[in-house]
Amino acid sequence: xxxxxxxxxxxxxxxxxxxxxxxxxxxxxxxxxxxxxxxxxxxxxxxxxxxxxxxxxxxxxxxxxxxxxxxxxxxxxxxxxxxxxxxxxxxxxxxxxxxxxxxxxxxxxxxxxxx
Amino acid sequence: xxxxxxxxxxxxxxxxxxxxxxxxxxxxxxxxxxxxxxxxxxxxxxxxxxxxxxxxxxxxxxxxxxxxxxxxxxxxxxxxxxxxxxxxxxxxxxxxxxxxxxxxxxxxxxxxx
Numbered sequence: 001x002x003x004x005x006x007x008x009x010x011x012x013x014x015x016x017x018x019x020x021x022x023x024x025x026x027x028x029x030x031x032x033x034x035x036x037x038x039x040x041x042x043x044x045x046x047x048x049x050x051x052x053x054x055x056x057x058x059x060x061x062x063x064x065x066x067x068x069x070x071x072x073x074x075x076x077x078x079x080x081x082x083x084x085x086x087x088x089x090x091x092x093x094x095x096x097x098x099x100x101x102x103x104x105x106x107x108x109x110x111x112x113x114x115x
Numbered sequence: 116x117x118x119x120x121x122x123x124x125x126x127x128x129x130x131x132x133x134x135x136x137x138x139x140x141x142x143x144x145x146x147x148x149x150x151x152x153x154x155x156x157x158x159x160x161x162x163x164x165x166x167x168x169x170x171x172x173x174x175x176x177x178x179x180x181x182x183x184x185x186x187x188x189x190x191x192x193x194x195x196x197x198x199x200x201x202x203x204x205x206x207x208x209x210x211x212x213x214x215x216x217x218x219x220x221x222x223x224x225x226x227x228x
Contacts, residue, residue: 044219101213105158
């Protein structure tokens with residue numbers, strides 16, 4: 001079955017330290033991968049995507065993600081965390097079905113950045 | 116920057132009542148979606164819509180649900196007879212075409228009592 005896993009419910013990091021939020025996927029064919037962030041009482045904001053090309057993808061707010069085909073992972077990273085990065089992060093994979101697409105989301109990882 | 120909008124932000128309804136959730140997708144987008152997020156759970160796909168018809172729907176999207184694009188700008192989700200378990204945050208999304216990223220609205224919190 002096609003799926004996305006985020007193995008950590010919560011990640012805690014001190015401000016200024018690097019952060020990593022993990023994501024692994026299982027899909028047939030070439031994966032199209034996305035990261036979204038959700039702030040309290042807000043919708044999902046697009047951060048970045050991997051479709052093809054360079055394995056290191058850069059996105060909004062200084063975030064980047066590394067696509068690793070052999071490990072079927074797409075971990076989200078940031079070199080220096082900010083308190084304002086505290087939010088819920090979702091990894092998603094596009095499932096292609098009959099020429100149309102839908103997103104399958106992971107369960108989400110809550111990132112807490114402490115001053 | 117254009118964005119997806121949704122109304123209302125919060126809807127409270129009694130079990131068995133009909134509700135209509137409204138969305139205005141980004142104007143040049145052609146593909147539209149509804150997702151839902153039950154409190155504390157993951158975001159789940161409900162339905163996708165293109166060229167005035169449903170292109171795919173999940174098993175959650177049963178006969179009680181319907182979608183419509185009544186004019187050139189709105190995209191609606193109707194739940195005919197709400198159940199307690201329909202209580203969730205409902206997100207509308209749109210994109211220009213696959214496989215590009217979908218842009219999500221702020222959501223409508225539906226509370227069924």
